Amino acid sequence: MGRDLLIHVKDLRTYFYTDVGVVKAVDGVNLEIGIGETLGIVGESGSGKSITAMSMMRLIPQPPGRIEGGEVLFYGKDLLKLSEKEMMKIRGNEIAMIFQDPMTSLNPVLTVGEQMIETIVLHQKVSRSMAKRRAIEMLERVGIPEAKGRVNNYPHLFSGGMRQRVMIAMALSCNPKLLIADEPTTALDVTIQAQILDLMNNLQQELGTAIMLITHNLGVIAELCQKVLVMYAGNTVEYTDVNTLFAKPMHPYTYGMLESSPKLELRKQRLDPIEGHPPDPYRLPQGCNFAQRCRRIMPVCEREKPTLLEIEPGHFVSCFLYERVKI
Amino acid sequence: MIRFIIWRILQCVPVGLGISMLTFLMLSLVPGDPVTLMLGQHVSPQIMNNVRQELGLDLPFFSRYLQYVWNILHGDLGRSYIQHQEVTTMLLDKIPITFNLTFVATTFAVTAGVLIGVLSAVKQGSPWDTFTTGFTLLGISVPSFWLGMILQLIFGVIFRILPVSGSGGDGFQLQYYILPGFTLGFASMAMYAGLTRSGMLEVLRQDYIRTARAKGLSKPVVVFKHGLKNALIPVTTHAGMDFASLMGGTVLTEMIFSLPGIGTMLINAVSRRDYPVVQGVTLFLALVFVLVNLLVDILYAVLDPRIRYD
Numbered sequence: 001m002g003r004d005l006l007i008h009v010k011d012l013r014t015y016f017y018t019d020v021g022v023v024k025a026v027d028g029v030n031l032e033i034g035i036g037e038t039l040g041i042v043g044e045s046g047s048g049k050s051i052t053a054m055s056m057m058r059l060i061p062q063p064p065g066r067i068e069g070g071e072v073l074f075y076g077k078d079l080l081k082l083s084e085k086e087m088m089k090i091r092g093n094e095i096a097m098i099f100q101d102p103m104t105s106l107n108p109v110l111t112v113g114e115q116m117i118e119t120i121v122l123h124q125k126v127s128r129s130m131a132k133r134r135a136i137e138m139l140e141r142v143g144i145p146e147a148k149g150r151v152n153n154y155p156h157l158f159s160g161g162m163r164q165r166v167m168i169a170m171a172l173s174c175n176p177k178l179l180i181a182d183e184p185t186t187a188l189d190v191t192i193q194a195q196i197l198d199l200m201n202n203l204q205q206e207l208g209t210a211i212m213l214i215t216h217n218l219g220v221i222a223e224l225c226q227k228v229l230v231m232y233a234g235n236t237v238e239y240t241d242v243n244t245l246f247a248k249p250m251h252p253y254t255y256g257m258l259e260s261s262p263k264l265e266l267r268k269q270r271l272d273p274i275e276g277h278p279p280d281p282y283r284l285p286q287g288c289n290f291a292q293r294c295r296r297i298m299p300v301c302e303r304e305k306p307t308l309l310e311i312e313p314g315h316f317v318s319c320f321l322y323e324r325v326k327i
Numbered sequence: 328m329i330r331f332i333i334w335r336i337l338q339c340v341p342v343g344l345g346i347s348m349l350t351f352l353m354l355s356l357v358p359g360d361p362v363t364l365m366l367g368q369h370v371s372p373q374i375m376n377n378v379r380q381e382l383g384l385d386l387p388f389f390s391r392y393l394q395y396v397w398n399i400l401h402g403d404l405g406r407s408y409i410q411h412q413e414v415t416t417m418l419l420d421k422i423p424i425t426f427n428l429t430f431v432a433t434t435f436a437v438t439a440g441v442l443i444g445v446l447s448a449v450k451q452g453s454p455w456d457t458f459t460t461g462f463t464l465l466g467i468s469v470p471s472f473w474l475g476m477i478l479q480l481i482f483g484v485i486f487r488i489l490p491v492s493g494s495g496g497d498g499f500q501l502q503y504y505i506l507p508g509f510t511l512g513f514a515s516m517a518m519y520a521g522l523t524r525s526g527m528l529e530v531l532r533q534d535y536i537r538t539a540r541a542k543g544l545s546k547p548v549v550v551f552k553h554g555l556k557n558a559l560i561p562v563t564t565h566a567g568m569d570f571a572s573l574m575g576g577t578v579l580t581e582m583i584f585s586l587p588g589i590g591t592m593l594i595n596a597v598s599r600r601d602y603p604v605v606q607g608v609t610l611f612l613a614l615v616f617v618l619v620n621l622l623v624d625i626l627y628a629v630l631d632p633r634i635r636y637d
Contacts, residue, residue: 059540092542104534109556109631118552119542154632170542 005073006177006210007056007095008032012070014048014055017063021282025051027234029070030308030316033178033227038204038211040221040242042257043231046278049214052231053180057097058087074178093123096171100183102163106155112139113151116170123174138169142199161192165199172203178210185220197224218261222246230254233278233289236308239316250317252294288320296321328628335624339617344396346613350606351395355388357602364600365408404610405603407596414607417592422611424494425588428580429573431501431508436515437566441559443516444523448558449550451528459520466517475510475583482506492585507584511577515569522565526558533557560631567623575612 014026026048033039041049054060056072058079072079079090091097099105107115113135120131132151139147142165155163164184171179181200185193201224204211213224221228221242228245230238230253238251249255256274276293279285285292291301300320308318354361362379379385383394398405404414443463447456483491483506495503530536531554539553578590589608596604627634 057541059537088543088545090543091540092544097538097541099534099538101534105538107535107539107553107557108633110553111632118544118548122543156633167538 004035006033006035006037006075007212008071008073009052009056010071010073012052012055012072013068014051014060014065015068016065023281024234024284025065025281026055027284029231029234029236031229031236031239033210033212035177036204036208036210037227038213038225039227039229040225041212041214041229041231042216042218042221044216044278046233046281047231048234049216049231050182051234053097053182053212053214057091057095057180059091089123092119092171092176093174094176095178095180096174096176097180097182098164098167098171098184101187102160102167103187105167106163108155111152111154112158112166116151116166116173119170120173134173135169138173139166141203142166142169142172144169160188161195164188164192164196168196168199168203172207172209175207176209178212180212180214182214183216184213185217186215193220200224218258230257233281233284235289235318236316237290237318239308240314244315250311250315250322251290251319252296252321253290256293256295331628332625335621339621342617343614346610346617347396347399348392350610350613351392353609354602354606355391357600359600361408361602364602399610404607407601407604409596409599409601409604414603417604418589418607418611421587421589421592423499424586425574425577425581425590427494427499427504428507428511428577428586428588429570431504432510432512432515432573433566433570434512435508436512436519436569437562440516440519441523441555441562443520445527445550445555445558447520448524448527448531449546459524463517463521466513466520469513471510471514471579472583474513475506475580478506478510479583494586503586507580507586510583511573511580515573518565518569519562522562523558526561527554530554530557556630560627563626563630564623567619567626571612571616571619574615 009029009031012026012029013024016023016025029048029052031039031041031052041052043049051060051065055067056079058067060067067080070080074090074094079087082090106112113132116135116138117128117131120126120134121128124131124134126134136147136151139151144150144162144165150158155166158166168184179200184200185196188196197220200211200213203209211224213220215221225242228238228240228242229236230245230251232253238245238249238254245254246258249258253274256272259272260274262271274293279289279292285302287300287302287304288294288306291297294301298320304320306318306320306323308316309323311317311322362375362382362384366375366378376385383391386394402415404418406413407417410417443459447453447459450456479491482489489506490503491506493503494500527550531550536549536553539549544553574589576590577586577588578594580586581588581590582594589611593605593608595601596608
């Protein structure tokens with residue numbers, strides 16, 4: 001695609017083996033993120049967004065989970081083939097991660113400073129005092145007042161928004177190339193959400209870190225991302241740039257999702273939801289996962305799984321509606 | 328923190344008074360006249376009265392209690408009826424033995440128990456986990472007199488590598504305390520293993536463990552630095568109470584290994600109705616409980632920064 005790819009995920013599959021059956025949580029996800037780019041991943045709960053992120057970091061609990069196939073190419077190097085030791089040098093150093101709930105994501109019995117310093121010392125091979133200086137600098141950068149004193153505080157002395165700032169400071173302290181943010185604002189109240197998103201946006205401009213932003217908030221996507229990936233029941237259904245997605249959604253699921261979100265200019269009494277429920281993860285249908293809820297269902301949709309195809313330059317859709325057009 | 332500690336120590340004063348009152352009541356409530364017990368029945372009433380006066384037993388209850396507290400504060404716990412020795416001296420003589428025994432038992436129980444617990448939590452569902460869970464059940468069920476004798480047989484008689492009885496005279500000689508310590512601490516070790524395992528399983532599911540792994544920390548660092556410190560909080564409470572109750576529960580172990588400690592002293596005193604000794608030992612053990620509780624509360628604050636009392 002002519003740009004410098006930072007990470008390229010090909011056909012990633014992560015299954016969970018439980019007593020009740022196999023859950024294909026991620027079943028053939030493809031995505032790519034360029035250097036310094038922001039990719040948004042949207043999808044409803046259980047669509048495999050977080051599992052995709054955890055699989056890329058190889059943090060899936062094993063058992064019951066297992067990465068069954070695919071490639072996660074980071075600068076062309078397949079992360080799934082690295083040894084655990086090599087992978088530890090990637091985590092927190094090249095690829096960092098922040099999570100949904102800042103209240104529980106920091107260790108309550110270690111000071112904020114200690115939790116930052118241990119990462120910096122580990123990856124940057126600097127002395128503890130150097131690392132502490134770096135931690136204070138990062139805390140100042142994310143807008144923690146009196147960072148010099150606060151660095152010695154325990155997490156319970158910070159508010160939710162402040163803790164998420166600390167998480168961001170910690171994640172960015174080793175200058176990672178990619179920041180995976182798994183619903184970073186979901187647990188925060190609305191005014192704080194805006195602040196955190198602003199902060200992430202500013203830091204990205206300054207540091208040039210690529211961001212993979214997982215959310216189910218389309219507003220967040222519109223504000224922060226250049227590219228969007230829509231997931232449904234463990235699959236990529238649509239992937240394009242943010243303007244195209246909002247202007248010209250092609251997959252019936254994306255279309256339905258946009259229809260079902262409130263818009264300021266249309267004063268509708270009721271929103272149009274997508275009828276039905278996502279499929280049972282233990283018994284995915286033989287054909288397209290969305291077929292049962294699709295308004296434009298065709299006979300082929302119930303028999304075969306569609307593949308992700310580039311319908312227009314830079315616009316990938318996984319739907320038979322467009323495969324037929326191509327044929 | 329300092330204020331909390333001072334406040335907590337001050338709180339021990341009324342508790343101490345309560346304990347002294349109860350132990351004192353114990354002596355007043357038991358049937359029989361202490362002087363008769365002391366001198367036997369065939370002594371003239373004149374002598375009995377003299378002794379009674381000498382001991383202050385003719386005074387009213389309350390003045391006797393005040394006298395008792397006054398004496399305790401001066402380190403005087405009275406005299407043994409049987410051995411005619413100062414109870415304080417007898418106690419000071421026996422405390423080191425029981426303390427050494429309890430110390431060895433607790434150290435062994437906590438170290439081995441926590442380590443076993445952590446390993447079985449980390450390898451949940453593995454054969455090792457199944458084995459230790461069974462072992463834990465066994466540990467809680469095995470009676471200490473049986474375990475003690477089996478250990479004596481194996482290590483003392485068959486292999487002849489460890490002494491089977493006595494304390495080895497003055498001072499602390501570890502080899503004399505290994506078998507008794509193991510016997511005394513075995514059930515506690517099993518308890519710590521179970522407690523640590525369930526605590527660790529809970530902690531390892533927490534979000535901050537995922538954060539720690541996402542930072543690229545190695546598994547041992549994640550488990551011991553980020554996990555164990557959180558899982559140790561409930562273990563600490565038990566360790567404190569356990570140390571105190573082991574201190575008072577060493578009787579069987581002391582008997583099996585012929586260690587002349589507080590447990591043996593207490594049992595002998597009870598069977599001979601030597602009330603001042605019973606009283607003294609009870610008071611001492613109660614004070615150990617109070618002291619250990621104080622230490623546990625302080626240790627809490629060290630382990631969990633969310634508990635900083637002020």
